[in-house]
Amino acid sequence: MSVLYIAVPLAVVIAGAFLAGFIWSVRRGQYDDVETPAHRMLDDD
Amino acid sequence: MLTEALAPTREARGEASEQASEACALPVRCAHCGLAVARGLVREGRSEQFCCHGCETAYEVIHRCGLGRYYQMREGSEGAVRSSGRSYAEFDDATFRTLYATRDARGLWRAELYLTGMHCAACVWLVERLPRLLDGVVSARVDLGRSLVVITWDDARTRLSEVARELEAIGYPPSPARDAKARAGRRVEDRRQLVRLAVAGACAGNVMLFSIALYAGAFSAMEQEYRVFFRWASLVLTVVSLAWPGRVFFASAWYAIRTRSAHFDVPIALALAAGAGWAAWTTVLATLGLETTLRGSYFDSVAVLVFALLVGRFLQARQQRQAADSVELLFSLTPGAARRVRGADEEAEERVEEVPVENLVVGDVVEVRPGECFPADGEVEKGQSAVDAAVLTGESRAVEVGVGANVAAGTTNVTSVVRVRVSAAGEATRIAKLMRLVEEGARRRAPIVEFADKVAAYFAGGMLVLAGLTLGVWLFVEPSRALDHAVALLVVTCPCALGLATPLTMTIAMGRAAKRRMLIKGGEAIQRLAGPKQGQAGRNRGTIFLDKTGTITQGGLSLAAWEGAAWAKPLVAALERQSNHPVGVALARDCGPAAAGVVTDVTMRVGGGLSGVIDGRRVVVGSRGFVMEAAGGAAGAMAGAFDAMTRRGLTPVGVVVDGALVAVAGLGDVVREDAAAAVARLKAMGYRVAVLSGDEARVVEAVAAKVGIGASEALGGRSPEQKLAAVEAAKREGLVVMVGDGVNDAAALAAADVGVAVHGGVEASLAAADVYLGRAGLMPLVELVEASGRTMGTIRRNLVISVFYNGVAGALAMLGLVSPLVAALVMPVSSLTAVGVSMRSRTFGNGAEGGGE
Numbered sequence: 001m002s003v004l005y006i007a008v009p010l011a012v013v014i015a016g017a018f019l020a021g022f023i024w025s026v027r028r029g030q031y032d033d034v035e036t037p038a039h040r041m042l043d044d045d
Numbered sequence: 046m047l048t049e050a051l052a053p054t055r056e057a058r059g060e061a062s063e064q065a066s067e068a069c070a071l072p073v074r075c076a077h078c079g080l081a082v083a084r085g086l087v088r089e090g091r092s093e094q095f096c097c098h099g100c101e102t103a104y105e106v107i108h109r110c111g112l113g114r115y116y117q118m119r120e121g122s123e124g125a126v127r128s129s130g131r132s133y134a135e136f137d138d139a140t141f142r143t144l145y146a147t148r149d150a151r152g153l154w155r156a157e158l159y160l161t162g163m164h165c166a167a168c169v170w171l172v173e174r175l176p177r178l179l180d181g182v183v184s185a186r187v188d189l190g191r192s193l194v195v196i197t198w199d200d201a202r203t204r205l206s207e208v209a210r211e212l213e214a215i216g217y218p219p220s221p222a223r224d225a226k227a228r229a230g231r232r233v234e235d236r237r238q239l240v241r242l243a244v245a246g247a248c249a250g251n252v253m254l255f256s257i258a259l260y261a262g263a264f265s266a267m268e269q270e271y272r273v274f275f276r277w278a279s280l281v282l283t284v285v286s287l288a289w290p291g292r293v294f295f296a297s298a299w300y301a302i303r304t305r306s307a308h309f310d311v312p313i314a315l316a317l318a319a320g321a322g323w324a325a326w327t328t329v330l331a332t333l334g335l336e337t338t339l340r341g342s343y344f345d346s347v348a349v350l351v352f353a354l355l356v357g358r359f360l361q362a363r364q365q366r367q368a369a370d371s372v373e374l375l376f377s378l379t380p381g382a383a384r385r386v387r388g389a390d391e392e393a394e395e396r397v398e399e400v401p402v403e404n405l406v407v408g409d410v411v412e413v414r415p416g417e418c419f420p421a422d423g424e425v426e427k428g429q430s431a432v433d434a435a436v437l438t439g440e441s442r443a444v445e446v447g448v449g450a451n452v453a454a455g456t457t458n459v460t461s462v463v464r465v466r467v468s469a470a471g472e473a474t475r476i477a478k479l480m481r482l483v484e485e486g487a488r489r490r491a492p493i494v495e496f497a498d499k500v501a502a503y504f505a506g507g508m509l510v511l512a513g514l515t516l517g518v519w520l521f522v523e524p525s526r527a528l529d530h531a532v533a534l535l536v537v538t539c540p541c542a543l544g545l546a547t548p549l550t551m552t553i554a555m556g557r558a559a560k561r562r563m564l565i566k567g568g569e570a571i572q573r574l575a576g577p578k579q580g581q582a583g584r585n586r587g588t589i590f591l592d593k594t595g596t597i598t599q600g601g602l603s604l605a606a607w608e609g610a611a612w613a614k615p616l617v618a619a620l621e622r623q624s625n626h627p628v629g630v631a632l633a634r635d636c637g638p639a640a641a642g643v644v645t646d647v648t649m650r651v652g653g654g655l656s657g658v659i660d661g662r663r664v665v666v667g668s669r670g671f672v673m674e675a676a677g678g679a680a681g682a683m684a685g686a687f688d689a690m691t692r693r694g695l696t697p698v699g700v701v702v703d704g705a706l707v708a709v710a711g712l713g714d715v716v717r718e719d720a721a722a723a724v725a726r727l728k729a730m731g732y733r734v735a736v737l738s739g740d741e742a743r744v745v746e747a748v749a750a751k752v753g754i755g756a757s758e759a760l761g762g763r764s765p766e767q768k769l770a771a772v773e774a775a776k777r778e779g780l781v782v783m784v785g786d787g788v789n790d791a792a793a794l795a796a797a798d799v800g801v802a803v804h805g806g807v808e809a810s811l812a813a814a815d816v817y818l819g820r821a822g823l824m825p826l827v828e829l830v831e832a833s834g835r836t837m838g839t840i841r842r843n844l845v846i847s848v849f850y851n852g853v854a855g856a857l858a859m860l861g862l863v864s865p866l867v868a869a870l871v872m873p874v875s876s877l878t879a880v881g882v883s884m885r886s887r888t889f890g891n892g893a894e895g896g897g898e
Contacts, residue, residue, distance in 0.1 A: 011251070
């Protein structure tokens with residue numbers, strides 16, 4: 001069971017990495033406008 | 046496909062504007078985009094015509110996918126792109142720059158512009174191709190939700206006025222985004238909220254996982270060592286959650302305590318602090334081996350509570366943000382530029398320049414073209430035209446103005462170019478004064494504390510007292526468990542069922558309403574519309590004031606009666622296509638298909654009418670005097686028709702063909718089809734329904750009678766100030782709902798308990814109103830009132846469930862019967878129940894019609 005001492009912190013670190021990624025994307029403004037990009041996918045260039 | 050479509054589309058648009066100036070007899074409209082189809086492209090024997098290959102392909106694709114309804118859903122077909130001929134020179138003005146543009150480190154300029162008519166993927170695509178159309182534009186990024194484009198351009202290679210002209214040429218007239226700075230601030234706040242949500246969510250999720258391990262371990266005899274480990278892991282994440290996203294609750298609670306005001310956040314902050322503090326203490330005890338049960342392990346409750354509350358607030362804020370955005374958009378569309386004439390007084394050379402309206406001063410002469418709004422109050426110096434003053438007076442008919450007549454800012458010049466000497470500009474104009482009245486009306490409104498917040502605050506306050514009591518009593522009974530029971534009470538009875546479910550129900554209701562094109566700015570409107578609980582059918586629930594023009598009626602002129610020869614209609618339609626006078630536009634639209642053949646020799650007399658030759662027949666359409674002249678004074682059988690129309694409150698228009706009066710058309714404002722039924726339903730709900738209009742009393746009474754409102758409730762001839770007074774008077778007797786669409790209603794809308802702006806209204810009324818109905822007719826109003834009642838019903842039901850649950854769980858906790866395990870399990874279950882009820886409840890759109898989601 002002592003594997004928990006590695007597994008739990010590791011899980012938290014991985015979760016933290018995803019969280020950091022999300023925060024980074026928010027700060028880059030990727031969630032400012034969630035409507036227009038859906039329409040941009042029709043652009044073929 | 047789109048790339049290929051661009052070129053022909055642009056060509057076609059060019060041709061369209063040429064054709065429009067050519068006075069073509071019968072423009073064929075493209076079935077897809079509504080532009081005129083070039084003559085060479087018209088295909089005989091087909092019902093649909095297309096201006097270009099791209100449109101035809103799009104039309105086929107849309108139909109093949111079974112989406113043909115798109116063409117009916119498309120609102121207010123903008124028609125052909127008509128260049129206004131504006132130079133947009135004011136966009137290059139220094140004042141404009143300091144107000145609306147910024148310069149970045151690379152020396153590039155950046156400005157946000159609102160675009161009208163942007164609503165689909167093709168629009169986004171076209172506008173974002175701007176750098177390719179115009180050298181010097183570095184980028185163009187569209188925000189479709191806000192109808193906004195951010196333009197970055199190099200001033201050395203192009204000017205913003207050129208960009209604006211290009212945008213107008215491709216069909217999107219721009220106007221500066223006047224709220225750019227405020228929006229930048231809100232964007233930062235939006236991002237912060239999202240980050241907080243993410244952190245709280247991640248912490249809550251992980252703490253919950255640890256708790257599952259702990260609880261599962263409790264049954265399968267987990268070793269103490271690992272229990273302590275999981276407790277510490279939970280503690281760390283909970284501290285992160287409280288210190289970062291949870292800080293907002295502590296900050297606002299602290300603020301409330303300092304200002305000695307009751308706020309929902311105070312008990313929340315206390316519960317969070319107590320729960321976390323107690324859990325931390327028991328963790329320390331567990332580490333020292335003094336605590337071997339799961340006592341006091343509240344980390345998951347605390348972390349989930351932070352997350353749940355933030356989600357509720359985020360949803361609510363987003364909803365309000367969207368409403369605010371759309372109002373600001375409409376605000377920005379008011380004219381920002383004026384065409385100032387320099388040197389008009391001296392006989393020297395005249396110069397016309399475009400300047401921002403902020404630069405206008407009293408004494409300036411401005412030129413106003415047909416279709417434009419007057420930028421300031423003033424007196425007509427030169428020219429003769431018709432003015433549509435509906436925004437100010439509510440009067441649907443355009444008024445003829447000549448030299449010396451006064452015109453007001455915000456009203457629309459309809460027929461021809463006039464020059465106006467400015468007598469009041471900016472804040473001094475009548476419309477600005479009205480807008481101030483609106484603001485004052487909005488401020489005067491008593492701040493109401495939201496129903497649930499109030500209950501929750503009382504409730505949570507009561508729980509604090511009870512927790513203190515529990516602590517006190519248990520200190521005598523069993524001191525070692527006293528704090529444990531007190532905290533268990535706080536956690537298990539956490540008002541989060543209220544704190545989350547109430548805003549969630551409101552938000553879901555507002556979201557569903559928005560999908561049905563009803564924009565509700567805040568939960569207050571729903572709450573007030575639902576009225577007091579005892580508002581049973583037949584009881585007096587309050588007064589609903591309806592504006593006449595545009596609310597009960599369709600607003601604007603339309604053909605209401607036709608007396609005489611029906612065969613003249615196509616001729617009238619063909620002739621009146623040449624006119625942009627409101628009467629002409631109405632006739633051209635309502636007289637059915639136009640006669641084929643070229644219209645020649647068109648002459649127009651201001652204040653009289655129009656004459657022309659179609660297929661060799663001389664057709665004259667216009668006022669009584671004008672057509673009598675053409676008919677040689679002989680009215681014949683139609684003599685009585687003019688007076689009959691006037692008696693019915695309609696504007697008579699005579700039709701003379703080859704020198705004989707053949708028909709008289711009656712133009713008026715037509716009552717909406719659903720108005721009578723809607724009024725009847727509102728009355729059945731227990732409302733007193735009255736008409737409040739600026740129009741002539743006689744006309745108002747006639748319209749009121751048609752929809753089943755008695756003459757005593759038809760209040761005509763009211764100025765905006767009198768409307769306000771009427772609303773204030775009725776407010777003393779109960780709830781007042783004001784429904785209107787004009788600036789003349791704005792003050793009354795703001796003063797009423799609930800102001801409802803209707804479809805097609807002007808921006809001022811939208812700003813003042815609590816609710817905007819985006820669908821035509823009065824039935825949406827009925828739906829709004831009914832759905833508000835259902836929404837409040839759901840909220841009350843939630844409160845009852847929550848109070849019942851809390852009463853039972855609280856009593857058990859006070860008796861010391863709630864173990865940490867039960868507290869932690871029951872609390873989220875109660876929240877989920879409340880959330881489930883909110884989601885499934887019948888509010889907007891999924892109630893009356895019986896349809897599901």
